[in-house]
Amino acid sequence: xxxxxxxxTITIDQLTRDPYSVYRRLRAEAPVVRVKSIGRTxxxxxxxxRAVKDNPALFSNNDPNTPMKRAFQAHTLMRKDGAEHMRExxxxxxxxxxxxxxxxxxxxxxxHAAAYLDRLPRNExxxxxxxxxxxxxxRILAEILGIPDATDEEMQFWSxxxxxxxxxxxxxxxxxxxxxxxxxxxNAMVESRVPLLKAEPDQSALSVMINADDPIEFSQVLAxxxxxxxxxxxxxxxxxxxxxxxxxxxxxxxxxxxxxxNWSAAFEEGLRWVAPIQASSRCANEDTQIRGxxxxxxxxxxxAQASANHDEELFEDGDKFNALRPKTTHxxxxxxxxxxxxxxxxxxxxxxxxxxxxFERFPDMQLVEPEKVVWWGFxxxxxxxxxxxxx
Amino acid sequence: MPRLTFVSPDGNETTVEASTGDxxxxxxxxxxxxxxxxxxxxxxxCATCHVYVADDWAPKTGTPSDGERAMLDFAASEVKPxxxxxxxxxxTDELDxxxxxxxxxxx
Ligand code: HEM
Ligand code: FES
Numbered sequence: 001x002x003x004x005x006x007x008x009t010i011t012i013d014q015l016t017r018d019p020y021s022v023y024r025r026l027r028a029e030a031p032v033v034r035v036k037s038i039g040r041t042x043x044x045x046x047x048x049x050r051a052v053k054d055n056p057a058l059f060s061n062n063d064p065n066t067p068m069k070r071a072f073q074a075h076t077l078m079r080k081d082g083a084e085h086m087r088e089x090x091x092x093x094x095x096x097x098x099x100x101x102x103x104x105x106x107x108x109x110x111x112h113a114a115a116y117l118d119r120l121p122r123n124e125x126x127x128x129x130x131x132x133x134x135x136x137x138x139r140i141l142a143e144i145l146g147i148p149d150a151t152d153e154e155m156q157f158w159s160x161x162x163x164x165x166x167x168x169x170x171x172x173x174x175x176x177x178x179x180x181x182x183x184x185x186x187n188a189m190v191e192s193r194v195p196l197l198k199a200e201p202d203q204s205a206l207s208v209m210i211n212a213d214d215p216i217e218f219s220q221v222l223a224x225x226x227x228x229x230x231x232x233x234x235x236x237x238x239x240x241x242x243x244x245x246x247x248x249x250x251x252x253x254x255x256x257x258x259x260x261x262n263w264s265a266a267f268e269e270g271l272r273w274v275a276p277i278q279a280s281s282r283c284a285n286e287d288t289q290i291r292g293x294x295x296x297x298x299x300x301x302x303x304a305q306a307s308a309n310h311d312e313e314l315f316e317d318g319d320k321f322n323a324l325r326p327k328t329t330h331x332x333x334x335x336x337x338x339x340x341x342x343x344x345x346x347x348x349x350x351x352x353x354x355x356x357x358x359f360e361r362f363p364d365m366q367l368v369e370p371e372k373v374v375w376w377g378f379x380x381x382x383x384x385x386x387x388x389x390x391x
Numbered sequence: 392m393p394r395l396t397f398v399s400p401d402g403n404e405t406t407v408e409a410s411t412g413d414x415x416x417x418x419x420x421x422x423x424x425x426x427x428x429x430x431x432x433x434x435x436x437c438a439t440c441h442v443y444v445a446d447d448w449a450p451k452t453g454t455p456s457d458g459e460r461a462m463l464d465f466a467a468s469e470v471k472p473x474x475x476x477x478x479x480x481x482x483t484d485e486l487d488x489x490x491x492x493x494x495x496x497x498x
Contacts, residue, residue, distance in 0.1 A: 335431070
């Protein structure tokens with residue numbers, strides 16, 4: 001028997017401010033480690049994080065101790081396994097089909113992106129976090145989900161409340177109160193759309209789910225729309241800001257990408273460099289071993305894809321943004337049966353539409369005091385601001 | 392060990408040695424074959440492991456299940472009668488020599 005070593009030096013504050021230096025040390029010294037402050041077994045090597053997520057029979061998504069169920073007031077598809085998970089996921093999948101992305105959501109995003117860029121003032125300092133990245137992610141998501149009347153502010157407020165509630169491991173009162181307050185508004189918004197979408201179905205997630213031949217329970221329709229609200233704003237927002245930061249602080253790379261037009265490669269590098277969702281947890285269904293270390297049934301494993309994306313076995317100078325690096329695969333969209341449902345949407349809208357569009361409009365965009373940008377977060381991570389000057 | 396050949400859209404061939412019991416998708420990943428993405432790790436939930444089975448092999452690999460057929464609708468490239476999700480083809484000794492063609496795109 002050899003159980004994972006325990007590390008009682010790592011603090012949550014450290015993981016929130018500078019997770020990458022902690023992960024670098026752990027990959028070298030203790031790739032399977034019990035971290036006392038988070039009460040979980042942390043995996044930091046790429047091979048291990050992927051193997052756990054690709055083996056749902058052994059590693060379940062149904063972690064019984066997360067505050068997610070309390071925050072969502074439901075057992076969502078993200079925490080289900082096997083046939084039950086597949087049924088609920090397939091209920092929403094048609095919305096995200098390649099043909100819908102190409103003919104509906106891509107053109108819709110293009111239109112909104114142009115309008116949101118038009119609004120940005122020139123020749124003064126503009127905060128892209130709050131004027132572009134957040135609201136635009138909210139706008140396209142509201143349309144895709146089938147609740148276009150929800151405002152950008154509402155969508156962002158709900159999303160953050162769901163995330164804060166689901167991450168409320170200390171079971172503090174405020175985050176649960178705030179998210180409880182959002183459920184009524186979200187439910188009312190969704191319910192008001194049902195009769196309309198029954199009469200005139202479209203390809204939105206709500207419409208596809210309620211008009212299916214064998215629909216899932218309405219409580220699950222609501223719960224899974226909320227998963228998409230919680231999971232569909234921060235990540236596109238943070239990944240856009242991250243890749244803009246990477247390109248603007250590496251002008252030689254930006255020049256080369258402008259020349260080659262390979263914006264998708266820049267986007268993938270931004271995702272690799274700072275994964276918007278840094279870690280995901282799974283629960284061991286049986287006693288097992290990882291890297292020769294015993295894992296007990298019921299143990300909660302935290303797979304740090306953020307660390308996997310910097311693994312020295314796969315990436316040279318992984319801590320540096322390099323949009324020109326040879327093609328390599330990152331794990332920022334997860335893997336296995338729960339891999340991100342919005343993967344292709346994000347690649348299309350940000351990598352293929354937004355990046356070329358913003359640099360065509362503002363070829364001389366400048367970051368204002370890049371050294372003052374603060375990077376923040378352990379579960380979710382991104383820059384807290386991105387002030388630029390447009391001309 | 393059965394040998395499998397992957398043919399890319401530009402005609403390049405890669406042959407890998409595979410273990411029986413693995414899926415064609417797993418053999419491709421193990422052999423570093425470009426053009427199989429397999430985001431869902433074989434859970435039949437992504438259609439990024441799409442292949443076209445060579446005509447003369449199609450009878451031996453069998454036909455897709457209903458679930459596989461439904462997921463093939465999400466494939467990024469044209470779906471043809473010989474389309475399969477490679478994670479759903481289990482390798483047997485009978486499939487020694489199997490040739491599959493890779494689509495233009497998986498994403
Ligand atoms: C750059 C953007 C995005 C990133 C990096 C990202 C990342 C992720 C990751 C890592 C997971 C897996 C979590 C786990 O394994 O436990 C996930 C799941 C999910 N994502 Fe995304 N996401 C992005 C955008 C989106 C968007 C735009 C949507 C909705 C339109 C979305 C909807 C979902 C859903 C519904 C799931 C749950 C899938 C399941 O459990 O079966 N994501 N995402
Ligand atoms: S690997 Fe995802 S469907 Fe085959």
